[in-house]
Amino acid sequence: MADLKTPAQATAPAQATTTYRESVAEGIAREMRRDSTVVCLGEDIGAAEGVFKTTVGLFKEFGPERIWDTPISEQAIIGAAMGAAMTGLRPVAEIMFSDFLACCWDYLANEIPKVRYMTGGQVTVPLVIRTANGGGLGFGAQHSQAVENWALTIPGLKVVAPSTPSDVVGLMASAIRSDDPVVFFEHKGLFASKGPAAPPDHVIPLGQAAVIRPGTDVTLVALASTVPVALSAAQALAGEGISVEVVDLRCLVPLDMATVLASVARTSKLAIVEENPYQGGWGGTVASIVADEGFETLDAPVRRLAAACVPLPFADRLEDEVIPSVRTVTDAVRKLSAY
Amino acid sequence: MADLKTPAQATAPAQATTTYRESVAEGIAREMRRDSTVVCLGEDIGAAEGVFKTTVGLFKEFGPERIWDTPISEQAIIGAAMGAAMTGLRPVAEIMFSDFLACCWDYLANEIPKVRYMTGGQVTVPLVIRTANGGGLGFGAQHSQAVENWALTIPGLKVVAPSTPSDVVGLMASAIRSDDPVVFFEHKGLFASKGPAAPPDHVIPLGQAAVIRPGTDVTLVALASTVPVALSAAQALAGEGISVEVVDLRCLVPLDMATVLASVARTSKLAIVEENPYQGGWGGTVASIVADEGFETLDAPVRRLAAACVPLPFADRLEDEVIPSVRTVTDAVRKLSAY
Amino acid sequence: MATTTEVDLLDLYEQMSVIRGTEKAAQDLFLAGLVKGTTHLAAGHEAVAVGASAALRPDDYVFATYRGHHHAMARGAAPAACLAELMSRATGLCKAKGGSMHLTSAEHNMLGSYAIVGSHLPMAAGAAWSAKLRGSSQIAVAFFGDGATNIGAFHEALNLAAVWRLPVVFICENNLYMEYTPIGSVTAVEHPAADRAPAYQLPAEVIDGNDVLVVRDAVVRAAQRARDGEGPTIIEAMTYRHFGHSRTDPAKYRPADEVEQWLARDPLLVAKQRLAADGIAADRIAEVDARAAKTVADAVAAAKAAPEADPAEAFTDVWADGGAQWRT
Amino acid sequence: MATTTEVDLLDLYEQMSVIRGTEKAAQDLFLAGLVKGTTHLAAGHEAVAVGASAALRPDDYVFATYRGHHHAMARGAAPAACLAELMSRATGLCKAKGGSMHLTSAEHNMLGSYAIVGSHLPMAAGAAWSAKLRGSSQIAVAFFGDGATNIGAFHEALNLAAVWRLPVVFICENNLYMEYTPIGSVTAVEHPAADRAPAYQLPAEVIDGNDVLVVRDAVVRAAQRARDGEGPTIIEAMTYRHFGHSRTDPAKYRPADEVEQWLARDPLLVAKQRLAADGIAADRIAEVDARAAKTVADAVAAAKAAPEADPAEAFTDVWADGGAQWRT
Ligand SMILES: Cc1ncc(C[n+]2csc(CCOP(=O)(O)OP(=O)(O)O)c2C)c(N)n1
Ligand SMILES: Cc1ncc(C[n+]2csc(CCOP(=O)(O)OP(=O)(O)O)c2C)c(N)n1
Numbered sequence A, B: 001m002a003d004l005k006t007p008a009q010a011t012a013p014a015q016a017t018t019t020y021r022e023s024v025a026e027g028i029a030r031e032m033r034r035d036s037t038v039v040c041l042g043e044d045i046g047a048a049e050g051v052f053k054t055t056v057g058l059f060k061e062f063g064p065e066r067i068w069d070t071p072i073s074e075q076a077i078i079g080a081a082m083g084a085a086m087t088g089l090r091p092v093a094e095i096m097f098s099d100f101l102a103c104c105w106d107y108l109a110n111e112i113p114k115v116r117y118m119t120g121g122q123v124t125v126p127l128v129i130r131t132a133n134g135g136g137l138g139f140g141a142q143h144s145q146a147v148e149n150w151a152l153t154i155p156g157l158k159v160v161a162p163s164t165p166s167d168v169v170g171l172m173a174s175a176i177r178s179d180d181p182v183v184f185f186e187h188k189g190l191f192a193s194k195g196p197a198a199p200p201d202h203v204i205p206l207g208q209a210a211v212i213r214p215g216t217d218v219t220l221v222a223l224a225s226t227v228p229v230a231l232s233a234a235q236a237l238a239g240e241g242i243s244v245e246v247v248d249l250r251c252l253v254p255l256d257m258a259t260v261l262a263s264v265a266r267t268s269k270l271a272i273v274e275e276n277p278y279q280g281g282w283g284g285t286v287a288s289i290v291a292d293e294g295f296e297t298l299d300a301p302v303r304r305l306a307a308a309c310v311p312l313p314f315a316d317r318l319e320d321e322v323i324p325s326v327r328t329v330t331d332a333v334r335k336l337s338a339y
Numbered sequence C, D: 001m002a003t004t005t006e007v008d009l010l011d012l013y014e015q016m017s018v019i020r021g022t023e024k025a026a027q028d029l030f031l032a033g034l035v036k037g038t039t040h041l042a043a044g045h046e047a048v049a050v051g052a053s054a055a056l057r058p059d060d061y062v063f064a065t066y067r068g069h070h071h072a073m074a075r076g077a078a079p080a081a082c083l084a085e086l087m088s089r090a091t092g093l094c095k096a097k098g099g100s101m102h103l104t105s106a107e108h109n110m111l112g113s114y115a116i117v118g119s120h121l122p123m124a125a126g127a128a129w130s131a132k133l134r135g136s137s138q139i140a141v142a143f144f145g146d147g148a149t150n151i152g153a154f155h156e157a158l159n160l161a162a163v164w165r166l167p168v169v170f171i172c173e174n175n176l177y178m179e180y181t182p183i184g185s186v187t188a189v190e191h192p193a194a195d196r197a198p199a200y201q202l203p204a205e206v207i208d209g210n211d212v213l214v215v216r217d218a219v220v221r222a223a224q225r226a227r228d229g230e231g232p233t234i235i236e237a238m239t240y241r242h243f244g245h246s247r248t249d250p251a252k253y254r255p256a257d258e259v260e261q262w263l264a265r266d267p268l269l270v271a272k273q274r275l276a277a278d279g280i281a282a283d284r285i286a287e288v289d290a291r292a293a294k295t296v297a298d299a300v301a302a303a304k305a306a307p308e309a310d311p312a313e314a315f316t317d318v319w320a321d322g323g324a325q326w327r328t
């Protein structure tokens, strides 16, 4: 991955392997150690160590003064985090499933992202809202949505969605250190995935996409869960002689269009892989910028591989139909390459 | 307007003029007269006749059994409307400002649009959520947003945003008669605008865009408040010899891409005028479909004229900078035409 | 309706026994990999569902939570259709599109199981409003957990229902825990539902939720109030879940003696004791147990034999026309 | 701090008088077309803001609503900066980006006016939590209307604050109306804030919100409880607005005798009566009135003279770096 290709790391000994899930807790713990104003709150995050085990070890290490179990009160969780962020703390608030952001959407849409602006810069809101996002696990319509596109509709929120364990740590560092509010989407389908552990002091700036596989024929833009899908498709297509460049956006805001536009300038063809439904999906924003600013570099239609415009069904056979798969992406890119 | 160009109406006597505001109450009243299961609920909609005077006359005509004042409880309003819709009523619920949809977003995002699907079609939710949408009135960051793009992110909601008095009536009829949930965006900036009154029994099917001004050089797609902006720009450009076709989408779901694609096939150039911020705006979805399915018909970059990615500022001079204006649209279309 | 008869209780016992057996079967099927996603089993809560249903009319409305298998079955959904839903079969109660958390049986006016905590309380108020406006004398019931009492929708629903005097009964299944956290540690009052009733000038009762007749009688009273136009009632039924919160949660956060005490008050045992006290012979109870076991075994067999859900179903039922088309 | 002295009350009276004058000026400027958008004037509510502020430390946090001019000024914001904000001037308290509904003066720890009803109650709880964690002995105060007591965020904030024993005071300005609808018609209890306190095991007081000393004393007690680690208090201050809800609302929905009664209890009159009873000479009061009038006149002149907001400001202050860039 681009961010790991620094000389220091290239010569480092083989890195330990870890999970995406463990990296969440690791990323938070690193920041809690360096900054005593970082505190966590959420449902079942303390002694229970998180419903997804993404806060394992935190309660033990930092105790009840810094890790707070809350009632089932999403508005109070996020509203309190906001008030605390305005008054000297750096809260990291967990919303258990990203679908539940809808229960406190006022804070994400109307309060947190606007208060700095509407006070003429008088206050800052340095907080992180972490949440388990996405489908593929058979949790049904109300526990499976990929909703980073909801956050994209709101100016004033930074939006992060890592795809690998070390990106989780590196982006968590930037998110917690950011003086701006960040919504941090942890993908449920990636929790068990493994990868190199983050090196010490690993920090990835917000808003830097990674070209994780170079290629010449088609640019494939992906995010979070669709990154491994895109990589598998690229791998499969390589066998057919089609060279696919895969860009992991990592963040929706700041949105690294420079990297995307540069890639499309090289490949002249673009496909975007999104987990959210096509209607209102984040790929629309990316596609429209390329169809405008990159128009002259395009040699083929811009393709969006997004979820079908239906709620997520429970049965896994049905869910598989709805969410873009390696097969649908491979087919679409193959056609695009032949265009 | 396309929907008014039926022979019967063409020969009708000159229509009375009315306001967009009055048309809201008129549209609701017509449906309440024909169907006794239509009931209204919301804050200050009864004796007070609505904060925007969009329910004038309803309480007097239909009484407290059908027009219900509620506490300031957006979740209860929309949740109760949902329960009532599932059990034999056709509720029309008002959320005073569309920004407050964030306070009951769970119902719009997770409950109402999904319950039919996740019960395998066992229940229907025939309700309308009406709300005053949009900016330009100096109401500041929390009372000015155009949030139809929020609704667009949710499969299972129909999304309506009329631009003229008679469209308000015709689309309200379809919305209330629809067995699907409809979010009906009434634009605050249009309330005082005038136009021909709707003829009796006026019904406009959901999902039919209107080509409200034919043209040959550039297609301009607009919605609600941006329709008059687009028309003014088209008018101005006509003086410069540039022929602009203006499409009023009227609905985001169902989205009438057939009309848009057919128009772009004729003009080969597309600009989209949105009031919502560029990031995550509905124009991204429209643009991406055209950049895909209409790619071969395009002779120029697709341009989106959307609001700046900032919260809405209070001062009108500042607000004017943020929201697309006739000037910015005219400039962009002029350049596009010269491309 | 409220008088206890031998037949009544045996029948209620059998219903509870079928639910218990189905929940155990669901757990086994989950562990065997035949149920995907997650389940929230209601074993231990049977008396609440069965007791309440016994007090309702068939046309009354019920809204439940993700822990709602017992409510679906108590209202009349077939165990086979419930298990088929969990197992992603075409014959599932919701065509395998809902899953364990969303069991719904509209034909029994069981209008859904909702997985966003508290979201269905306003819906129940709305159904009650609809009944009131239509003059149908139906009532609506919302079942919810102790944890749901701290979410905003609870407050909004109760106030609206109180102000509009709606025919609705709010039944809290207080099983002492949310997921893994005791409700007492995050709630300002001892009885999270009942102690909030005065904030809406509503009557409330805290009852033994493991005694099916106690539940039935409380709901009979509340339903009568509702039908008489006297508005909502809050019932807080104390109960306990026998399994963990969901999936394979071993529920280690619960003290052993607490678990033991509550298992000794298993609603099936409580009912059996009542039956024995009423002089019902052990072999008649055994007969019922056997019949319940057979019902469950048949349901498991039927669900296993049912075809997988058809992938094409992913693209139906978004809209009332049956389809999923969002654009032209 | 809590003892009433002559100087105290004269000073509080002057503050109220300045606020009253500024609100009247705001109304005139609105009618003259110099204030755009909307305003929600607090004339009539002055005693709540001034009395509470008198009981607070400068480093305590205050969160208010769209009807928040009085709170901003009571905490120390200059009337000229408030009026300039309403008039879209560059010298506005929020650089003309907030407007009437969002007056904020962070330097006075007045951390904002929020226009989504109830949204700021959890924020105040959060600020109190922060103070508690930092051991600063600061407290937080949320002011809100009677109408805000029926929204979910109210319930969630109170429960969280109670459970975490946060140093926060919740002050309801009960002016009997929401926008145009009487609170009594949509609320299940008589005192929408105070009657909900038992639901969170919180102490509550209903007080005369038009007597600045009564308010001050109540907030002194509540602040002390908060600083002593005894947790939140609810204060319901009965008051009345002199203007309509917003803009040009003539408030015709209010009975004439009700208006008359309340105008007779105008907080400025109440304070004047107290001053007279304390033996303060009429000319000393007149002196204060004159000074207040001059303060207001100067503020109006300053705001009018200030330059319009710079359009370039539309593109600053989104992010902490001062800018608005969301993409590369
Ligand atoms: C709004 C919301 N927040 C959090 C959750 C996650 N969650 C699911 S069940 C549960 C615990 C609910 O506890 P309770 O209401 O007592 O019901 P029980 O599970 O004990 O039956 C939580 C926190 C959710 N589904 N919805
Ligand atoms: C969530 C939400 N719903 C509705 C509104 C519209 N609204 C603004 S003020 C108001 C009345 C509030 O009444 P109250 O809380 O008593 O305060 P007051 O205006 O009387 O000071 C309403 C309904 C809003 N701003 N926010």
Ligand SMILES: [Mg+2]
Binding pocket: C145, C146, C147, C173, C174, C175, C176, C177, C178
């Ligand atoms: Mg529980």
Ligand SMILES: [Mg+2]
Binding pocket: D145, D146, D147, D173, D174, D175, D176, D177, D178
């Ligand atoms: Mg009020």
